Amino acid sequence: MSTETLDLVVVNGTVVLGDGRYRLAVGVKDGKVAALAPEELMPPARTRIDARGDFVLPGIVDSEAHPGCYVPFEHDMRTESRAAACAGVTTWGIQAPVTRLGTEPFQEVVRRADVGSFHKSFPAARKVIESVSHTDAYLTYMLETDEQAEEIGEYAEQHGVTSFKLYLQTRGLRGMPDDDDSNWPSRRAGLGHGIDDGTVYLAMEQVAHLGYPGMVHIHPENWEIARVFEDRLRATGRTDFGAWTDRSPDFLEAQHIRAYAYLAQQTPGRVPLYLQHCTTELSFQEVAKARAEGVELYAQTGPAWLWAQPENGWRINVPLRRRENIEALWAALADGIVDVVGSDHVVAWEPASFEAMYASNIWDCRTGFSRVELFLPVLLSEGVSKGRISMERLVQVSCENPAKTSGLWGRKGSLLPGFDADMVIVDAGREVTVGKEHINTRAGWSIMEGHTFTGWPVKTILRGQVTAEWADDSPGMRPVGDPRGSYLPRSLRGAAQPALALTEPTRVGVDRPRPASAFDRPGFSPETLRFTGVREPRDGGRR
Known part of the structure; x- marks a missing residue:
């Protein structure tokens, strides 16, 4: 792995992809995911975020x-x-x-x-x-x-x-x-x-x-x-x-x-x-x-x-x-x-x-x-x-x-290397009885108020920079920094294709090894999107 200094590394979390959970760190360079690897194998980074044992999702x-x-x-x-x-x-x-x-x-x-x-x-x-x-x-x-x-x-x-x-x-x-x-x-x-x-x-x-x-x-x-x-x-x-x-x-x-x-x-x-x-x-x-x-x-x-x-x-x-x-x-x-x-x-x-x-x-x-x-x-x-x-x-x-x-796959939706370094860190065990202090919309109220939920986002990262977090001294999630959103134009990939291959549903209690995919091969880019033929229902699922 390159020893070039990373901009950010997110450590001590469980990375969740659609096909499994991984005790890996996420390395970020120039707003992109540069590496998924054990923390000890990561190059040095200018900023380090400790996920505190929580889940790290795209x-x-x-x-x-x-x-x-x-x-x-x-x-x-x-x-x-x-x-x-x-x-x-x-x-x-x-x-x-x-x-x-x-x-x-x-x-x-x-x-x-x-x-x-x-x-x-x-x-x-x-x-x-x-x-x-x-x-x-x-x-x-x-x-x-x-x-x-x-x-x-x-x-x-x-x-x-x-x-x-x-x-x-x-x-x-x-x-x-x-x-x-x-x-x-x-x-x-x-x-x-x-x-x-x-x-x-x-x-x-x-x-x-x-x-x-x-x-x-x-x-x-x-x-x-x-x-x-x-x-x-x-x-x-x-x-x-x-x-x-x-x-x-x-x-x-x-x-x-x-x-x-x-x-x-x-x-x-x-x-x-x-x-x-x-x-x-x-x-x-x-x-x-x-x-x-x-x-x-x-x-x-x-x-x-x-x-x-x-x-x-x-x-x-x-x-x-x-x-x-x-x-x-x-x-x-x-x-x-x-x-x-x-x-x-x-x-x-x-x-x-x-x-x-x-x-x-x-x-x-x-x-x-x-x-x-x-x-x-x-x-x-x-x-x-x-x-x-x-x-x-x-x-x-x-x-x-x-x-x-x-039409954003290859840039958004995953934490595989090459995708935008967009993450949400989730505390799956945090119990929150919702009050107005947890609401950030301009309305200032929610039908959630008074109800207790188990699980809450605690940090949001957009292209390698924190945009919102639940700080230790805060009653809830709050925005961080100035707005820096980008418009995302989508490009046409060519003639009509057979049906998109969505990920096979991963059900509760099913421990499956990570399947081989296009993402495991060198040179993955958005253009290597795989398609399959017309889907047929199978056990209620998708091909």
């Missing part, structure tokens, strides 16, 4: 967040990227419509005429990320118009944007007059135009031409049917939090998965489909069917759905589910039916205090609560500590798989 790659949804993008990124860094996130996948990224004055409610090309908004969005963000970030454009869909190839080549989201809740918005208040929830979130299946098909067609890492994301939830249930619930006088769950029952999510997986299958070429908020047993059945039919499909869930129930939760889209679905969701996450965890972080408009947002009547309650700060506490306490998933599986769904599906 930095979290949070694949879905919505800063700028209800307040100006720059304002939200200043505060919420700090909260994300304190939550262990080093890479943020920001999803936004064009009206929430541009330079125009912020409008709470937008109209069809406000929806233009992302070419106009991109320079301002990149500038915000690179001036105020405490995390690295990439963009997923939320498409609304045929014109935007037709420009997908330009966005990929010129902006480095290769993932595109279709917010299927807005299908009924296109035909609504601009002064119709019934769709204000979407228009207040920056969606002024709405989509139809023609826009969906155009987007799928264009993304199929991109090849890897082109990806179409959908939010599956049929609001056209949900409005019928909402009318009935209101008519019966239901105002409890459970009414929001009953308004959008399980089959409304599953129905969209079936319909748009079929459409993806009919699209010329190969278009990978990414499901956000996969939360119900009916949805898992549709995911398995689609994969068996040859659809390249990836499923994401979020910490809120893995923990909160309607009675102790909040208003969220898709709605929180009841206990039986939560148990099924953990099983689906462990077995590889669900591939990725993303926070779906949203904080509402100002004031974002609990008092301003809460209403005992669910129809008057403001949506949007801090979800990124739920991320690791839920996965560690409800998942690892309770034996539902292994620590290795946590790394797969929070780091490796989101990096692979977003």
Whole structure:
């Protein structure tokens, strides 16, 4: 091993990769992982961090967040990227419509005429990320118009944007007059135009031409049917939090998965489909069917759905589910039916205090609560500590798989040499009864308050420098240093490929030797990504 002085070495920790745990030190040079080796074999380093026996994980790659949804993008990124860094996130996948990224004055409610090309908004969005963000970030454009869909190839080549989201809740918005208040929830979130299946098909067609890492994301939830249930619930006088769950029952999510997986299958070429908020047993059945039919499909869930129930939760889209679905969701996450965890972080408009947002009547309650700060506490306490998933599986769904599906693998998602030196040190045994001192979001409150979690992040490192830590004299995680986030453009790798090879799920209690892989060979680079043929369900897992 070279004796060149390292910038940083992290010692006395257990490094976790998707395939196992290793008592190794992590050596860092020029913001990259330079070596994984026993401490005694490491070259000298300018800075030494003692992990104190804790787990050292790759930095979290949070694949879905919505800063700028209800307040100006720059304002939200200043505060919420700090909260994300304190939550262990080093890479943020920001999803936004064009009206929430541009330079125009912020409008709470937008109209069809406000929806233009992302070419106009991109320079301002990149500038915000690179001036105020405490995390690295990439963009997923939320498409609304045929014109935007037709420009997908330009966005990929010129902006480095290769993932595109279709917010299927807005299908009924296109035909609504601009002064119709019934769709204000979407228009207040920056969606002024709405989509139809023609826009969906155009987007799928264009993304199929991109090849890897082109990806179409959908939010599956049929609001056209949900409005019928909402009318009935209101008519019966239901105002409890459970009414929001009953308004959008399980089959409304599953129905969209079936319909748009079929459409993806009919699209010329190969278009990978990414499901956000996969939360119900009916949805898992549709995911398995689609994969068996040859659809390249990836499923994401979020910490809120893995923990909160309607009675102790909040208003969220898709709605929180009841206990039986939560148990099924953990099983689906462990077995590889669900591939990725993303926070779906949203904080509402100002004031974002609990008092301003809460209403005992669910129809008057403001949506949007801090979800990124739920991320690791839920996965560690409800998942690892309770034996539902292994620590290795946590790394797969929070780091490796989101990096692979977003086109960042080779740079983000692992602590193998050559990757960015992004780390989160986790104290898996730390018990935290959550109070306001543990909250870093601008809202200043959380549905976590009063609940006790086992496991918490204690230090976040971005490209070899500490960005947040729980110091010995601090009541909780706090940001460290000035913002130094980078925008992460993604590059196309060529023609359409067979399905991405996600890591085989590592289950609790399974002690497997580290398999041989492309990473073990000299000369590994992002271009040596391995692919396999079309996957088939196997023991509920993934090939």
